[in-house]
Amino acid sequence: MTPILMTRLRLLARPVQRPLLLGLAVAGLAVAILGWPGRSVSKSSVADGVVAQSVLRADLVDEIAALGTLQPLRSVEVGTQISGQLRRLHVQLGQTVPAQALLAELDPTLLQARVDASRAGLRHLQAQWLDRSVQAELAMQQWQRNRSLIRAEAVSEELLQASSAAARSSAAQVQALAAQIAQAEANLGADEASLRATRIHAPMAGTVVAINAREGQTLVANQQAPVIVRIADLGRMTVWAQVTEADVPHIRLGMPVSFSTLGEPHRRWQGQVRQVLPMPESVNNVVLYQVLFDVDNPDGALRPQMSAQVSFVRQHAEGALVVPRSALQGGTGEAQAPSKVQVLHDDGRLEARTVQLGVVTRSRVQVVAGLAEGERVVTAGGAAGAARDGADRKAAKPAQTTTATTAFKRF
The missing domain is CATH 2.40.30.170 (Efflux pump adaptor protein, beta barrel domain)
Structure with a gap:
């Protein structure tokens, strides 16, 4: 074994003085508890743990979301009153159309034939009415002639009666034909309306927002009008x-x-x-x-x-004095009702004050009386918070002392 190694072993085997170790431990614990010399220790005050906000002016709105x-606001579904095949569509989606613009056309072949037939039937009835009118006029003339001759006893009473009946019958036939002509004219008007309905126009100005039919599609309007476009x-x-x-x-x-x-x-x-x-x-x-x-x-x-x-x-409310709703500590918290707040002064002193509320929202309230702009109101903590903080500090100090004593006893 070398001399250097033997010297190190002797140093390690030398007993360590317990008083020196005990002093070092106590000094370190004191630094940990009280802080390093020269370091500032914060002092507790009434304002410790208090959160305050200033009274500001702002616009406040109470809203329902x-x-x-x-x-x-105005829309219409444009359909067809008649059945038929959609021959042509004149509009596209998103197109702006004026009122009475042509939107679509149906195949008018069958309806045009019906209109032509109705017109021909009307002309036939008109011709019959003209013929019956001439015959009725002739029968009226024969009846009037027989009335003149009967005074001179030139004709018999029977012939007079026959001519009178013929005149009245001819007049009735003329009236019947006139009624048939009126009916035919009404039918013709309906057929012409159906023919016009093959050309579908916009009932209002607007934008085409939907198209429900395509060219070549057969539209059946039996119980409900098929919708072609929506404007x-x-x-x-x-x-x-x-x-x-x-x-x-x-x-x-x-x-x-x-x-x-x-x-x-x-x-x-x-x-x-x-x-x-x-x-x-x-x-x-x-x-x-x-x-x-x-x-x-x-x-x-x-x-x-x-x-x-x-x-x-x-x-x-515009330009109102506004505080957070969390600052309210009493009252109902409803609009136009009194409530209480705590005002924090510059010296840390708290003052309980009654205020009058105006507009109330979920997060902020308007103060119409009791506060001035720039004052600070407590939103968290306050007197109760300060007392709670003080109790926490008092509970914490014995715990630290107990820890130090325990550490001291271990040595």
Whole structure:
């Protein structure tokens, strides 16, 4: 074994003095508990653990939120009154058409033949009426001649009666033919209307939003008119908003309302409530009422079936003194009702104060009396929070002392 190794072994075998180790342990524990010399130790105060916010001025709106769907205010489904084959379609989807524009044409062959036949039958009846009228005039003349001759006893009474009956019969036949002519004219008018119906025109100006038929398709109009196209006026839209049964009692006709779309969340359209439908609908066991309001769409940014995020404005205050709702510590928290807050002063002192509320929302409230702009109100902590923090600090100090004593005993 070398001399150097033997020297190291003797140093390691030398006993360590316990007082030195004990002193080092106590010093280290004191540094850990009290902090390094020269380091500042924070002192507890009333404001410790208190979160406060300043009273600011802002616009406050109490709103009812809902979801809605956009629909055209005016739309019409254009169909055909007659059966037939669709010969030609003159419009396309998205095309803007004026009123009375030609939309489609049906095959008019059969209807044209029916009109021609009705016209021919009408002419035949008119000819018969003319013939019967001439005969009736002749029978009337013979009856009048016999009446003159009967005074001179030139004709018999029987001949006079026969001529009188013939005159009346001819007049009746003329009237019957006149009625048949009127009926034929009515039938002709119906046939001509059916023929005109083969050319389908737009009943209103708008945009073609749907086409339900194709060229060459046979349309049968027995019980219900087949729909060919749908036209909608996209210049003015209606929002169908779904409002829950809890919020619908607060909806009033004429109430201001605004909404935005998913495509333009930063743009808002304004309107007023026009109608609340009386019958609700149930969606996943949730009762919803439809609330309708209209809005102009001059630039065409709104389209049918778009989703709308709707806000019904119950109350609105501009430039109001606003505090967080979490600052309220008493009262009902309802609009136009008194409540209590804690005001934090610059010296850390807390002051309980009664305030009068105005507009109330889920997160913020308007203070109409009791606070001034710039004052700070406690939103978390406060007197109770300070007492709780003090109790926590008192509970923490014995624990630290106990730990130090235990560590000391181990040595």
